[in-house]
Amino acid sequence: MIDVAVLGAGLGGLTAARDLAGAGADVVVLEARERAGGRVEGVVLPDVGTVQAGGEVIGPAHEAYLELVQELGLAIERSYVSDPGEMTWGLADGVYVGDDLPWMSDAERADLARVHREFAKLAATVDPEDPWSHPDARLLDETSLGAWLRAQGALPAALRRHDLSSLSLSCDAPDRTSLLGELRKHAAVGGEGFYDLDRWEGLRVGEGSAAVALRIASGLGPRLRLGAVVRRIAIQPQGVRVTLESGETVSAEAVICALPAGPLREVEIRGLSEARxxxxxxxxxALAAKVVVAYGSAFWQERGQSGLAETEWLFGSTWPQNGSVLSLLVPPERLAAFLAAPAGVRSEVILDGLSALYGELARTPVAMLERAWGVDPFTQGYVTSWAPGDVTRVGRLHGTHEPPFYVAGSDHWVAGYMEGAVRTGRGAARAALGAASPA
Ligand SMILES: Cc1cc2nc3c(=O)[nH]c(=O)nc-3n(C[C@H](O)[C@H](O)[C@H](O)COP(=O)(O)OP(=O)(O)OC[C@H]3O[C@@H](n4cnc5c(N)ncnc54)[C@H](O)[C@@H]3O)c2cc1C
Structure with a gap:
C-alpha cells in the first residue's frame, strides 16, 4: 500500500505531491487528463509560441506561490500592470480611454471612493481565517454585494462600475455574490479600493505560469499517472481505496483530494462524515471562458493604450499576457451567449470588439485560441464563487481535513486563484505528514 494518493494534478495536487515526495513519502498522483497543470495550461500556437490558456498572474501578497516559484528556480517579473499606456473602457454607449474612470463625473468618482472606504472599514472587521466568527456573519453572508452597495446609497455610476468589475474579473454579478465572501477576500489580501490590481495581479512567472506545473510534474516522474479518472473514494478503517473509471483500484494510507468543486460532485465518496x-x-x-488573441506587435501602445480593458460586451476584459498577446475573459453573465454562437460568429464578435477598443489592426491577429473552462468536464468552472449564503453553507469545515481524507486546491482558500492551490497543497502535505509522524 502506498502512503498517499493525491487526486488531481493541478497546482494544488502537484504541490502537495512534491512536498510529500520531498519528505520521503510514497506518493501517487491520479490525474484524469493526459497532461498535468489543470487550470494552468501552456498551449503552443503556430508562429506565436507558448501562450497561457488558464491562470496567469499573481500578486505580492501571494506568498506561498512566490516561495514555490523561487524553489523551482523560475523567474518572477512585473505583469501587464506595469505596461505603458492607459486603460480602455468598452461601454454599451461608447469607448473611453483613461485610467481614472473617464466615463464618470468627479462627483461619481468621489462617491465610488466613499463606498470603497466603507467596504475596507467593514472588511477590517472580518477574520479571513474565520469569517464565521463575525458577530453578523450570517447577515453579511446572506446580503449580496449588490444589495449592500445599494444600501450604502451608491450612485448608479458606482453600481455600474461594480458590474463592470465583475464582468472583467469574470466573477458572478454583484447581486449573486456574498458580501461576506468579498469582505473575506479583501481581508486576506488587502490593498487599495475594492480589488487592488497590483496586489492581486502585479506579477507573473517569466517562463509562463504553466512552467510551474510542468516543472513539478517532471520532478514527480512516474509518480504522476495521467489518464486516471477517479470515480469513487472509500474511506475505510485500514486506509483509503480509490477506484478509477477503468475499474482499477489504488489503496493508500491517506488521500489528498485536489479536485475542483464541479468534478468532485461526480465522485462517489463513502466513509466521510455527512457534515463534510x-x-x-x-x-x-463562476463559469467562464478564456480567449487568447496573438498579434504581430503591441500596436495598442502606439495609441497610448495599455491593452488593459474592461467592457460590457461579450468579453469582459482584455490584458496583455506578454508582449503582443492579449488575454480575454468571457464572464459567467455572457458565457451562454458565447457558447450558443457558432465558432465563426464568436471570433467575428470578438474581433469587432477588439477593433472598437484598439483600432483596425486588431482585426488581423496571427492566431486565436478559445478555452471554455466553464464546460470543460474536468474543471466545470473557472474560480470559486461565493453566492449569497455560501460562506455559511460551506461553513467552518472549509479548507479543513478529516484524516485520512485531506483537501487541497484553490477552492479551499478564500478566493480560488493559484495562491490558494499552492497554499492548500502545502498545508495538506504538512497535515498528512504530521499525522503520519510518531507523536
Ligand atoms: C481562464 C482562467 C484564468 C485564471 N486566471 C488566474 C490568474 O490570473 N491568477 C490566479 O492566481 N488564478 C487564476 N485562475 C485560477 C487558477 O488557475 C486556479 O485557481 C488554480 O490553477 C486551480 O488549481 P487546483 O489545483 O485547485 O485545480 P485544477 O487546476 O483545476 O486541478 C484539478 C485537477 O483535477 C483533475 N481532475 C478533475 N476531475 C478529475 C477526476 N475525476 N479524476 C482525476 N483527476 C481529475 C483536473 O484534470 C485537474 O488537473 C484562472 C483560472 C482560469 C480557468
Whole structure:
C-alpha cells in the first residue's frame, strides 16, 4: 500500500505531491487528463509560441506561490500592470480611454471612493481565517454585494462600475455574490479600493505560469499517472481505496483530494462524515471562458493604450499576457451567449470588439485560441464563487481535513486563484505528514 494518493494534478495536487515526495513519502498522483497543470495550461500556437490558456498572474501578497516559484528556480517579473499606456473602457454607449474612470463625473468618482472606504472599514472587521466568527456573519453572508452597495446609497455610476468589475474579473454579478465572501477576500489580501490590481495581479512567472506545473510534474516522474479518472473514494478503517473509471483500484494510507468543486460532485465518496460531504458539495464556481488573441506587435501602445480593458460586451476584459498577446475573459453573465454562437460568429464578435477598443489592426491577429473552462468536464468552472449564503453553507469545515481524507486546491482558500492551490497543497502535505509522524 502506498502512503498517499493525491487526486488531481493541478497546482494544488502537484504541490502537495512534491512536498510529500520531498519528505520521503510514497506518493501517487491520479490525474484524469493526459497532461498535468489543470487550470494552468501552456498551449503552443503556430508562429506565436507558448501562450497561457488558464491562470496567469499573481500578486505580492501571494506568498506561498512566490516561495514555490523561487524553489523551482523560475523567474518572477512585473505583469501587464506595469505596461505603458492607459486603460480602455468598452461601454454599451461608447469607448473611453483613461485610467481614472473617464466615463464618470468627479462627483461619481468621489462617491465610488466613499463606498470603497466603507467596504475596507467593514472588511477590517472580518477574520479571513474565520469569517464565521463575525458577530453578523450570517447577515453579511446572506446580503449580496449588490444589495449592500445599494444600501450604502451608491450612485448608479458606482453600481455600474461594480458590474463592470465583475464582468472583467469574470466573477458572478454583484447581486449573486456574498458580501461576506468579498469582505473575506479583501481581508486576506488587502490593498487599495475594492480589488487592488497590483496586489492581486502585479506579477507573473517569466517562463509562463504553466512552467510551474510542468516543472513539478517532471520532478514527480512516474509518480504522476495521467489518464486516471477517479470515480469513487472509500474511506475505510485500514486506509483509503480509490477506484478509477477503468475499474482499477489504488489503496493508500491517506488521500489528498485536489479536485475542483464541479468534478468532485461526480465522485462517489463513502466513509466521510455527512457534515463534510455537505460542505464539499456546497461549493461552486463562476463559469467562464478564456480567449487568447496573438498579434504581430503591441500596436495598442502606439495609441497610448495599455491593452488593459474592461467592457460590457461579450468579453469582459482584455490584458496583455506578454508582449503582443492579449488575454480575454468571457464572464459567467455572457458565457451562454458565447457558447450558443457558432465558432465563426464568436471570433467575428470578438474581433469587432477588439477593433472598437484598439483600432483596425486588431482585426488581423496571427492566431486565436478559445478555452471554455466553464464546460470543460474536468474543471466545470473557472474560480470559486461565493453566492449569497455560501460562506455559511460551506461553513467552518472549509479548507479543513478529516484524516485520512485531506483537501487541497484553490477552492479551499478564500478566493480560488493559484495562491490558494499552492497554499492548500502545502498545508495538506504538512497535515498528512504530521499525522503520519510518531507523536
Ligand atoms: C481562464 C482562467 C484564468 C485564471 N486566471 C488566474 C490568474 O490570473 N491568477 C490566479 O492566481 N488564478 C487564476 N485562475 C485560477 C487558477 O488557475 C486556479 O485557481 C488554480 O490553477 C486551480 O488549481 P487546483 O489545483 O485547485 O485545480 P485544477 O487546476 O483545476 O486541478 C484539478 C485537477 O483535477 C483533475 N481532475 C478533475 N476531475 C478529475 C477526476 N475525476 N479524476 C482525476 N483527476 C481529475 C483536473 O484534470 C485537474 O488537473 C484562472 C483560472 C482560469 C480557468
Amino acid at each position: 460531504l455537505r460542505s464539499l458539495r456546497a461549493q461552486r464556481h
